[in-house]
Amino acid sequence: MGSLLQFTAFLIVIGGTLGAVMLQSNMRVFFDGLSMLKWVIQPPSVTPQDTLKLLLDWSGLARRGGLLALEPLIEQQTNLFQRRGLQMLVDGAEPEVLRETLEVDLQTFETHYNEAAKVWLAAGGYSPTIGILGAVMGLIHVMENLSDPSKLGSGIAVAFVATIYGVGGANLLYLPIAGKLRYWVGRQVSERELFIQGIVAIANGENPRIIEARLQGYLS
Numbered sequence: 001m002g003s004l005l006q007f008t009a010f011l012i013v014i015g016g017t018l019g020a021v022m023l024q025s026n027m028r029v030f031f032d033g034l035s036m037l038k039w040v041i042q043p044p045s046v047t048p049q050d051t052l053k054l055l056l057d058w059s060g061l062a063r064r065g066g067l068l069a070l071e072p073l074i075e076q077q078t079n080l081f082q083r084r085g086l087q088m089l090v091d092g093a094e095p096e097v098l099r100e101t102l103e104v105d106l107q108t109f110e111t112h113y114n115e116a117a118k119v120w121l122a123a124g125g126y127s128p129t130i131g132i133l134g135a136v137m138g139l140i141h142v143m144e145n146l147s148d149p150s151k152l153g154s155g156i157a158v159a160f161v162a163t164i165y166g167v168g169g170a171n172l173l174y175l176p177i178a179g180k181l182r183y184w185v186g187r188q189v190s191e192r193e194l195f196i197q198g199i200v201a202i203a204n205g206e207n208p209r210i211i212e213a214r215l216q217g218y219l220s
Contacts, residue, residue, distance in 0.1 A: 009134055009162040013169065016130035021122050032112070033119030039184050040177055046187040048194050048218055051082075055198035055215070058086070059208040067092065067203075081105060081192060085199045095203040102196045110189050117181035124174035131166015135159040194218040 022030055061069050071090045077083035084105070088098050138159030142152055194215055201211045 003157070004161060004164065006158055006161040009138070009158050009165055012134035012137060012158075013127065013130050013162050013165040016133065017123050017127045017166075017169070020126040020130070021119055024122055025119055026115075029112070029115050030119055033116040033181075036113070036116055036181050037177065040180050043184050044188060046184070046191055048191045051191055051195055052198070052212065052215055052219065054082075055195065055202065056208050056212055059198075059202045059206070059211055062202055063205075063208070081109075082195060085195065089199055089203055093203070095200045098203055099196060099200045102192075102199070106189065106192050106196065109192070110185065113185045113188075114182060117178055117185060120174050120178035120181060124170040124178060127170040127174060128166045131163045131169075134162025134166065138162060190218060 025033070058070055058073070061073075067090055070086060074083060074086050074090065077086060081102070085098065085102050088101065093101070136159075138155050138157070141155035141158065145152060145155065197218075198211055198215055201214065
């Protein structure tokens, strides 16, 4: 392990990759991509079963007492997307207006977080190339010191370790992280699609059993 700890190679590859990704990305997207890294260890809460149960409870309450019976529940919603949908439902928004509004929110959410996840995808693309640049820089250092054998070892070490950092970082870290983040974005999008379908069905006055049968496909 000690052979792989080369500060110069680390500085070249990690610094170069970070700089290239920052240059490519909008700063808000870049920092959101970094903040999403915690999803690898602590994923966001995605519970479509709970969302379906919530929708069925709302549907039953609306059939018994009308849409205004849902108004006391608005303040209880901690999920802003669900809270907005419930508020529009209680306010009497037409089903198609409700659907279009929530789908715009969903599309914005999906686009932004997929772009943020692409920060890691971009890092996986740049890293091997920066690793090769680090290797070339190490070899240049070797060539400049051929007359001094004591300096050859460090230059060769930087050359090979930079390649390992570049290729290994891309394939063992950055690309897998990007894949995991995009997976969780997809899961959240699917849950929001379930919510949109359900709340529009409630606005249309559909039977809770029909709503449940229609939305079961999101749980598979």
